[in-house]
Amino acid sequence: MAEPQAEPSADLAIEVRGLNLWYGTFQALFEVDLDIEAGNVTALIGPSGCGKSTLLRSCNRIVERLGYVSTTGTIRVLGHDIHAGTASPIQVRRHVGMVFQRPNPLPLSIRDNVLFAQRLHAAHGPSRADQDAAVEQALREVLLWDRVKDRLHHRATGLSLEEQQKLCIARLLPTKPAVLLMDEPCSALDPAATAAVEDLIWSLRGRYSILIVTHNMAQARRASDQCVFMLMGRVVEHSATEQMFVAPQRQETADYIEGRFG
Amino acid sequence: MTAVRTVPTDGFATTSRERRALTVQHAARLLFLLVALLLLAPVLCILAVLVVEGAPGLSLDFFLTKPRDNGAAGGIATALVGTIWLTMGALVLALPLGVAAAIYLSEYARDNWLTRTIQVAIVNLAGVPSIVHALFGVGAFVYFLGFGKSILAASCTLAVMTLPVVIVSTREALQAVPKAFREACWNMGATRWQTIWHIVLPNSGGGILTGLILVVSRAVGETAPIMFTGAVFLRALYPSSVFDKTMALSLHLFNVSTQVTNVPRHVPFAVALTLIMVVLAMNAIAITFRMRLRGRKKW
Ligand SMILES: Nc1ncnc2c1ncn2[C@@H]1O[C@H](COP(=O)(O)OP(=O)(O)OP(=O)(O)O)[C@@H](O)[C@H]1O
Numbered sequence: 001m002a003e004p005q006a007e008p009s010a011d012l013a014i015e016v017r018g019l020n021l022w023y024g025t026f027q028a029l030f031e032v033d034l035d036i037e038a039g040n041v042t043a044l045i046g047p048s049g050c051g052k053s054t055l056l057r058s059c060n061r062i063v064e065r066l067g068y069v070s071t072t073g074t075i076r077v078l079g080h081d082i083h084a085g086t087a088s089p090i091q092v093r094r095h096v097g098m099v100f101q102r103p104n105p106l107p108l109s110i111r112d113n114v115l116f117a118q119r120l121h122a123a124h125g126p127s128r129a130d131q132d133a134a135v136e137q138a139l140r141e142v143l144l145w146d147r148v149k150d151r152l153h154h155r156a157t158g159l160s161l162e163e164q165q166k167l168c169i170a171r172l173l174p175t176k177p178a179v180l181l182m183d184e185p186c187s188a189l190d191p192a193a194t195a196a197v198e199d200l201i202w203s204l205r206g207r208y209s210i211l212i213v214t215h216n217m218a219q220a221r222r223a224s225d226q227c228v229f230m231l232m233g234r235v236v237e238h239s240a241t242e243q244m245f246v247a248p249q250r251q252e253t254a255d256y257i258e259g260r261f262g
Numbered sequence: 263m264t265a266v267r268t269v270p271t272d273g274f275a276t277t278s279r280e281r282r283a284l285t286v287q288h289a290a291r292l293l294f295l296l297v298a299l300l301l302l303a304p305v306l307c308i309l310a311v312l313v314v315e316g317a318p319g320l321s322l323d324f325f326l327t328k329p330r331d332n333g334a335a336g337g338i339a340t341a342l343v344g345t346i347w348l349t350m351g352a353l354v355l356a357l358p359l360g361v362a363a364a365i366y367l368s369e370y371a372r373d374n375w376l377t378r379t380i381q382v383a384i385v386n387l388a389g390v391p392s393i394v395h396a397l398f399g400v401g402a403f404v405y406f407l408g409f410g411k412s413i414l415a416a417s418c419t420l421a422v423m424t425l426p427v428v429i430v431s432t433r434e435a436l437q438a439v440p441k442a443f444r445e446a447c448w449n450m451g452a453t454r455w456q457t458i459w460h461i462v463l464p465n466s467g468g469g470i471l472t473g474l475i476l477v478v479s480r481a482v483g484e485t486a487p488i489m490f491t492g493a494v495f496l497r498a499l500y501p502s503s504v505f506d507k508t509m510a511l512s513l514h515l516f517n518v519s520t521q522v523t524n525v526p527r528h529v530p531f532a533v534a535l536t537l538i539m540v541v542l543a544m545n546a547i548a549i550t551f552r553m554r555l556r557g558r559k560k561w
């Protein structure tokens with residue numbers, strides 16, 4: 001399905017070209033071009049309502065569920081067009097995981113939460129041993145294994161918010177996603193939990209490409225490689241985090257970072 | 263800047279105006295309490311009369327023997343069994359249809375004219391008098407579909423009548439499942455149906471059960487919808503298939519209290535007491551279920 005001139009690049013986790021998005025008649029994204037490098041943590045910042053969540057939700061095609069959304073432009077994940085005729089939204093969502101602002105574990109056991117997505121996609125359930133291994137691996141990856149290994153059959157909704165949010169990350173991992181999208185994953189957490197989840201995100205860097213929305217400038221600065229600033233549905237500036245915070249190229253970026261608006 | 267402080271000379275003593283307001287407030291409270299208590303009176307009176315007059319007539323024999331003498335003697339066995347047939351029939355028909363419709367409305371329907379039309383239809387269906395349902399049942403099930411006067415036709419009529427209850431209570435139960443769960447599922451690549459099957463339905467079972475019990479309690483008590491479609495005053499046999507006619511408790515009550523002359527005084531009361539006990543028991547179970555579920559937040 002690749003067009004001749006667009007050379008898919010394996011170094012790019014997400015490649016957005018000329019993306020416009022309308023909620024009904026209201027245009028939320030304007031000509032967005034964006035390259036998210038594989039294996040990096042990219043922070044997405046900008047004032048409320050500028051389209052950060054919309055952009056994130058476009059990348060796993062969940063916006064389509066609303067029914068009144070129309071888009072133009074292309075989005076490639078690891079070089080593959082997610083809107084190609086052969087691409088199914090379900091496969092896209094399997095490879096592009098989403099973490100939400102409020103931790104939303106399912107009302108199932110911890111174990112079933114981790115295995116939920118895998119079970120949806122497997123024709124026949126993997127063997128018990130494989131499942132156990134997948135659960136352990138996923139929970140170890142999010143640094144939760146030691147804390148919950150004795151209560152895997154407890155309800156996930158009884159965990160602390162921090163543990164819930166880590167579990168919400170863990171449950172994406174068994175389907176081997178390439179990209180993790182996170183929409184303000186720490187904003188419902190207290191400072192200690194925020195730090196813990198931030199550390200976790202940083203530790204996932206390299207194995208996964210992470211695009212994270214945050215309103216917390218300190219967090220963006222501490223825990224990202226690249227930084228993208230959006231304003232009114234457009235990408236205004238995209239550069240290495242260091243550079244963006246030290247020497248922003250655009251006046252709007254500087255104003256926003258220094259808290260002069262937003 | 264100087265801080266502004268005004269301390270009243272007599273501290274915080276009440277004024278006469280406030281005292282009057284308080285008196286009015288107490289009077290109002292008393293008045294509303296009385297009105298609320300007044301509502302209890304008819305319920306308690308009905309129950310008291312039924313128990314006092316009917317309880318002596320109740321016995322195991324009363325439930326287990328067939329009526330004789332047009333209902334003047336014997337028990338209510340055939341009517342009881344007939345009511346069970348009718349109610350189960352209504353349940354088997356109304357529950358799957360109602361739950362399916364509720365799932366559609368809650369999980370699939372977009373907000374468009376079709377959905378709104380269906381909503382209006384449901385509200386109106388709930389408001390249709392039962393005698394109109396009865397006539398519809400005669401036309402649609404007895405004649406048009408050719409079921410004849412039978413348990414099947416009567417159960418269908420009851421099912422149509424109770425559908426709105428099932429739909430509304432099921433939909434409420436489905437909507438009570440937080441949106442965040444659905445989002446989590448969809449974002450993991452679950453289809454709508456997988457989400458419904460694995461998450462939404464298992465967490466709304468209580469609400470669906472409540473709907474079920476409400477259907478039973480309504481179907482047990484109704485008379486009009488069944489008397490033209492399948493229930494008869496007297497039948498010596500137990501039903502053996504859904505194409506039989508049958509006796510039913512509610513119609514039997516109507517019969518022994520108004521149509522037959524030589525009935526002992528306690529018999530109608532005993533039948534009424536049986537009927538109301540079944541209905542109250544069903545409602546009690548439904549209410550308990552609701553409270554249990556509300557009390558036990560699972561998320
Ligand atoms: N489901 C929707 N239907 C219609 N308009 C929407 C919808 N979701 C978002 N919008 C509009 O699109 C614009 C961008 O919204 P979006 O949620 O992407 O902003 P955001 O940058 O994530 O803001 P925040 O920082 O507050 O989360 C806003 O003007 C919003 O009102």
Ligand SMILES: [Mg+2]
Pocket residue numbers: 052053054183
């Ligand atoms: Mg947002």
